[in-house]
Amino acid sequence: MDQPAGVLRRRCAGRQVRKTVNVLLVSKRCVLSGVETFMLALASALQHEQHCCELFFFRHGPFEQYIPPGCVSHFGGLADCMRIVYDGRFDVVHARTSDWATGISAVRRVGARLVLTSHGYIERAWNSTNCDAIVSCSKWLQDAQQAFTDMPVHVVLNGIDLSRFAKRHRMSVASAPIVAWVGRGDDARKHLEKFSDMAVALRKKGLRLWVIDAQSDETRQRHGSTLEALATTAEFWGPVPLDYMPTVYGKVAASGGVVLSTAAWEGLPLTLIEAQACACPVIAPDVRGTNECVVPANGGVLYPFGLPAPALAQLVVKTVADRTTMAWRRSACAAYVRRQFASSRMAREYLDVYRAAPDRPRGSYWTRVRVRRQLSPLGHWTDYVRQRWTVGHEQFSVSRELARRGEWRLAKAAAQDSFVVSPTLYVRPQRLAHLITAHRRARAEVRAAE
DSSP: OOOOSSSEEEEETTEEEEESOEEEEEESOOOSSHHHHHHHHHHHHHHHTTOEEEEEESSOOGGGGGSOTTSOEEEOOHHHHHHHHHHHTOSEEEEEGGGGGGTGGGGGGGTOEEEEEESSOOOTTOSTTTOSEEEESSHHHHHHHHTTOSSOEEEOOOOBOGGGGOOOOOOOSSSOOEEEEEEOTTOGGGOHHHHHHHHHHHHHTTOEEEEEETTHHHHHHHOHHHHHHHTTTEEEOOSOOGGGHHHHHHHHHHTTOEEEOOOSOOSSOHHHHHHHHTTOOEEEESOTTGGGTOOGGGTOEEEOTTOOHHHHHHHHHHHHHOHHHHHHHHHHHHHHHHHHOBHHHHHHHHHHHHHHOSOOOOSOHHHHHHHHGGGOTTTOHHHHIIIIIHHHHHHHHHHHHHHHTTOHHHHHHHHHHHHHHOGGGGGSHHHHHHHHHHHHHHHHHHHHHO
């Protein structure tokens, strides 16, 4: 498990090349959402910079069909992830803060640095004992995550491949302006019902309504009555191929329309960034995350989240009716995204994080102790069981599985991390015996290899 010195040689996209950083991007799910879109954008940008980047998902899902052939992807459980990291000699495993429950912290014990990004989820368990760097995709998330960790939380704003969103559509004065709602309708915080409440008023003013929903089947289960109300006023697109989304945004922009957000909060929404890149202005609530990428000085429109539906409908109608200002908004928002949200910039900033890891803990010794005791069994038993015991038990089960296969070095790594995550597991003699056995057999395996 010793790392070779110097630059590593490994497989990337089917050929042997020399890379300075080898990155495995990890996610527990494989659905159509901003996080998976972020993974593809970052992987592409890192590969463009001549670094090796592959993907790993803990579950199969609909996003698989959008992974390009040149991007190597893997599927499996924690044991498979550890094996790939160990065999592939990855320098960095880059996961999400919400992936804590997968037991991903164990990859550090097979030679990789673990870097995490918060895309909207705050996890209390991460600290300097189980990760090497923490990043947030927006400034509000930096403050929120920092309150629960002794690690310095970096900010790397999400980025997009600007070349995909460079095409502009000719303005069409013949068609009515389009108001598009884009998102996962099954997500309660997106508040699709608010769009429904204003739909009739917008249609009466001659506007066309589009609903572009990546999770249309789940949305029907959650928002049946809302969809029935929208059925007579809006056009439903369902999941749209990623390659076609620039065309969708371009058509909305060419109609003189806007993308409308009704979300209660966001991490840093890629849909709104992508829309603006296509010269499509955005009207969005003035809430955390959204107000970090929709800026009035750069063509965006912000409204109070609690604004009643009739008043919001009036705001939308007034905005699209002002053609002179809309022309400025289209130009201003596109220029803003080009300046701030390029995936090349995002990749360079993440490379800085990768190379600097592991970060040194922040604060005094007692501050670090206080942070690490947040989920300790003493005084926080319920939280400990929910967030640490269950994860440690999963890692222990993986260790037993690896031991049965004779992969003792990996079994030792999983058991060691399980012990750190949830030491009370090893009150049981048989678990402690497994940890000792794994340690001995791994040492013997190393000696035999030498």
